[in-house]
Amino acid sequence: MALLDLANPTRFMALADRVLPWLWSAAILVLGIGLYLGLFVAPPDYQQGETVRIMFIHVPAAWLSMFGYGLMAVSALGTLVWRHPLADVAARAIAPVGAAFTLIALITGSLWGKPMWGTWWEWDARLTSVLVLFLMYLGLIALWNAIEDPNRAGRVAAVLILVGSVNLPIIKFSVDWWNTLHQGASVFRMGGSTIDPSLLYPLLICAIGATLLFLALVIMAMKNEILRRRIRALRLVAASVPAGVAA
Amino acid sequence: MSGFGEHSGYIFAAYGLSAVIVLAVVAWVLVDGRAQNRRLKDLEARGVRRRSAARRETTS
Numbered sequence: 001m002a003l004l005d006l007a008n009p010t011r012f013m014a015l016a017d018r019v020l021p022w023l024w025s026a027a028i029l030v031l032g033i034g035l036y037l038g039l040f041v042a043p044p045d046y047q048q049g050e051t052v053r054i055m056f057i058h059v060p061a062a063w064l065s066m067f068g069y070g071l072m073a074v075s076a077l078g079t080l081v082w083r084h085p086l087a088d089v090a091a092r093a094i095a096p097v098g099a100a101f102t103l104i105a106l107i108t109g110s111l112w113g114k115p116m117w118g119t120w121w122e123w124d125a126r127l128t129s130v131l132v133l134f135l136m137y138l139g140l141i142a143l144w145n146a147i148e149d150p151n152r153a154g155r156v157a158a159v160l161i162l163v164g165s166v167n168l169p170i171i172k173f174s175v176d177w178w179n180t181l182h183q184g185a186s187v188f189r190m191g192g193s194t195i196d197p198s199l200l201y202p203l204l205i206c207a208i209g210a211t212l213l214f215l216a217l218v219i220m221a222m223k224n225e226i227l228r229r230r231i232r233a234l235r236l237v238a239a240s241v242p243a244g245v246a247a
Numbered sequence: 248m249s250g251f252g253e254h255s256g257y258i259f260a261a262y263g264l265s266a267v268i269v270l271a272v273v274a275w276v277l278v279d280g281r282a283q284n285r286r287l288k289d290l291e292a293r294g295v296r297r298r299s300a301a302r303r304e305t306t307s
Binding site: 049054058097104111224227231 | 258260268275286287291297
């Protein structure tokens with residue numbers, strides 16, 4: 001199926017209905033295996049001890065918080081440049097899911113920081129930039145809800161998303177550019193991962209499972225958003241044509 | 248459970264709160280989906296149709 005075919009919301013809904021059961025099954029299976037390996041099979045870290053198990057949710061959630069915003073930035077381009085009918089629908093559906101995963105990253109990071117760093121929170125570059133990401137998600141959700149016309153809201157939100165995307169490289173490279181309490185990159189880095197395979201593989205499996213879960217939630221939220229816009233259009237039709245059926 | 252040592256409280260809190268957040272998003276998506284489907288059916292029951300559906304009926 002060509003990408004252009006997916007521009008049709010009805011075709012997207014039909015495809016989503018076919019894909020979602022498989023996506024949910026794969027997400028539950030892969031995430032279940034990953035969490036089992038992370039909680040019960042992976043050894044304690046030689047420095048962090050058992051608290052390393054928090055990493056199996058913290059790291060995928062942190063990756064997905066950025067992945068979600070990256071997808072929103074691509075969708076924003078789709079809205080402004082190509083005027084793709086589903087681009088704004090996608091961005092609007094991603095925002096609450098991305099906000100939820102960012103919140104998970106912040107909470108689990110704090111719960112890891114207290115026993116390891118001795119503090120729940122530190123205003124260092126990495127933590128602060130991720131908090132800014134979370135606030136940007138919330139701000140965009142508020143913006144979409146504040147403007148009644150979805151097309152106008154979509155264009156305004158798309159501009160704000162693209163402006164806010166400058167925060168993504170700041171989050172990624174904050175640990176290199178500034179002297180932060182947060183550790184540097186240890187998985188995706190020049191010279192390869194510094195994590196032992198016994199911890200790395202469960203982490204990667206958890207990340208794949210969490211990504212499948214993220215995508216399943218986004219596709220469901222997209223279906224809801226398409227229905228919401230369809231209902232709005234029908235209400236406009238009902239308001240303009242008293243007989244009900246538009247010609 | 249003390250299987251995770253002295254910091255087990257932090258580990259359980261991290262997994263528990265994450266599960267609560269994910270389940271809240273799942274519940275929101277499901278409830279929102281049901282609400283939208285109900286509203287759409289209500290409108291269709293009142294005879295309000297999409298232009299494409301009305302056009303299909305007149306041509307068939």
